[in-house]
Amino acid sequence: MAYSKEKKNRTKAQNNSACASLIQTAVLCLFVSSIGCNEKSKPSSTTQTTISSSSLKPKEELNKGSLKGQVFWSGPNPIIEGFNGPISPLSEHASKPRLAWANPNAPKINSSNKGIEHAVIFLDIPETNDLNKVSFAPIEVETNHFKMQINQDGTSSPVGFVLLGDGVDFVNKQDFFYSIRARGDAFFSIPLSNKNKPVHRVFTKPGLVTLTTGTGQFWMRSHLFVLTHSYAARCDKDGSFEIANLPPGKHDFKIWIPNWQVSEKEIDAETWEITRMEFAPPITKKFSASILPDTATTDQKILFSLSDIQAQK
Template structure:
């Protein structure tokens, strides 16, 4: 009887240890991959609109804010390759996150103000990151956020404040939120707060890359400040160990027409 019990215990132990040994392989079998591509304006590039002319005396704080010509930045298109900048591409929710990306490596992001313009204009920030709002201008600004879920902030930033003030957003947002300077009303930017790493903003050439995505079908949303949603379900089939190149993802001019 004792021998029989010992045999059963030994078999059970081997099964359990075997299961534990196989489990990591089962998890990693899903694999991880990346996606890249470029957002492109599918039409004739519109002529840029001047927001502030150089030396315009009607602009508030003209020696700083009109020291050079500034163009509208609600739709930035590269005239050489038709790439659309400042387009948000993001996963609405992330069930699986790569182990290396569960926490942000950079715990703070700088949001600056130069020439009465916010830099960067479009920003992805995770809930475990702080935004350090600074100013390189010799005039006062204020930073006013308009979140849907987080606590709004509205504070004055002294001239040439390079130490800055910290802003936390601990709840993921549904959409990118507008950020304004009420002193200089043309100053706008957009922050998108997420609780995962799978969100990106296209660069000056319209290029985007999201790395270490779970293998399989992943759905993304594509949003731009003038157009709103450009695509509510942009599906990418990620292959383990590979980078899927979506090529040129084109959007028609009509999608950017203001209603």
């Protein structure tokens, strides 16, 4: 009984102590609250952050510039004759009607402003330290209706761009056997015997690759630029071009158009029809431009004329 009474007294003392602590805490809270109510509320200051347009760009585009310009033909348009021949120099086709074929390297000159469509401009360096190398749009080299064209980025053209190490699809869309022949900085042949069945080829050496046929269609010709960087452009219908995301600094550029002058012909020994045709070296020009960060350099105007062609003879 003594133990129970002592325990009861101890519990009562602990409860009284807890109640006293709660009362003290409540009084302190009321005191602090009354002080806060007597003070005037002050408006909070808000710091506004302005986001510049350049900060919205992807990281790889920051502090980079672009180059814009146009390529024109100066003087009277060249008179370029085409060719006549059967669809193939082989004996089974040689006796069939001869057709007219356009010169594949004739420049496409705009009738309004004399801009040169499909002229090529690229950064003239063999290697770059730029780690942000971006592949060009996928390429399809198409043979159809006895013509060859390069389909890339929604455009059909006789020229296209490939980043070193990337591949190209070759596809025949005609019920006719073709063999694609690559020369220049690549050396291979691809038979296209199955209609609409692409054949993929990877390019492992930089440079210019000229595509023709190994089946006698000498007027069918295209060009692939295999580059170690993505700083290249092809002129549109009015001869204008733009190369974006260039690193700041002074850079050298090269402009390229093919030469339409025939330098060599191969003749079939039985039919005496042309089986292969070679052309004079392409016409090129160089220029330098200073690229500023987040700025477009737009004063580049390049002229080609007959004198440039005659200089290649």
